[in-house]
Amino acid sequence: EVQLLESGGGLVQPGGSLRLSCAASGFTFSSFAMSWVRQAPGKGLEWVSAITASGGSAFYADSVKGRFTISRDNPKNTLSLQMNSLRDDDTAVYFCAKGLYSSSYYYYIQHWGQGTLVTASS
Amino acid sequence: DIQMTQSPSSLSASEGDRVSITCRASQGISNFLAWYQQKPGKAPKLLISGASTLQSGVPSRFSGGGSGTDFTLTITSLQPEDVATYYCQQYNSGPPTFGQGTKVEIK
Numbered sequence: 001e002v003q004l005l006e007s008g009g010g011l012v013q014p015g016g017s018l019r020l021s022c023a024a025s026g027f028t029f030s031s032f033a034m035s036w037v038r039q040a041p042g043k044g045l046e047w048v049s050a051i052t053a054s055g056g057s058a059f060y061a062d063s064v065k066g067r068f069t070i071s072r073d074n075p076k077n078t079l080s081l082q083m084n085s086l087r088d089d090d091t092a093v094y095f096c097a098k099g100l101y102s103s104s105y106y107y108y109i110q111h112w113g114q115g116t117l118v119t120a121s122s
Numbered sequence: 123d124i125q126m127t128q129s130p131s132s133l134s135a136s137e138g139d140r141v142s143i144t145c146r147a148s149q150g151i152s153n154f155l156a157w158y159q160q161k162p163g164k165a166p167k168l169l170i171s172g173a174s175t176l177q178s179g180v181p182s183r184f185s186g187g188g189s190g191t192d193f194t195l196t197i198t199s200l201q202p203e204d205v206a207t208y209y210c211q212q213y214n215s216g217p218p219t220f221g222q223g224t225k226v227e228i229k
Contacts, residue, residue: 045211059216105217106213106215106218107218110168113165
């Protein structure tokens with residue numbers, strides 16, 4: 001059974017940093033691209049970032065480009081999102097999502113984590 | 123980026139009613155369209171991929187159709203457990219984009 005467990009969310013002041021992690025199990029982690037999708041309180045879903053299976057390529061939404069960095073540790077089955085220069089509008093639940101293929105970063109999402117809440121507020 | 127527009131943004135219907143939600147893409151996406159159901163405090167659940175392929179375990183009262191720019195999610199007989207927000211998502215090209223959501227309630 002595919003399991004994705006996010007951690008690392010919390011309260012941070014605007015301008016601060018936070019690192020999210022996603023522990024994956026139940027599948028061959030190194031064979032699949034992975035993504036982060038977020039949802040601001042009471043709002044819709046927004047794709048944030050994705051990384052290919054090898055970690056060789058990363059993709060970002062314009063809203064986070066230059067501030068967020070996605071990475072993965074395949075031997076440890078872990079996906080990460082380093083978030084710097086956080087803004088009020090980054091406040092959201094961040095979901096980890098499993099890809100369908102190794103290299104495509106746009107796909108439908110069969111498997112989601114439960115999400116972790118990031119609150120950027122003073 | 124491809125814009126996805128859903129309508130209506132919310133609807134209220136009686137148990138047993140037929141309900142339809144529309145999703146329009148700003149450019150053609152063939153059939154690379156997925157539908158999700160999200161209940162409060164939960165992660166989205168994939169209902170349909172490829173515009174019309176029902177995922178395993180999803181009740182047959184859900185169906186999807188369309189191709190190109192116009193798509194529809196239909197619930198043939200609305201049940202209390204269908205109360206949720208529904209999202210469409212295109213995966214024809216990057217970045218993947220979602221509709222703004224349709225909140226479905228029971229009268």
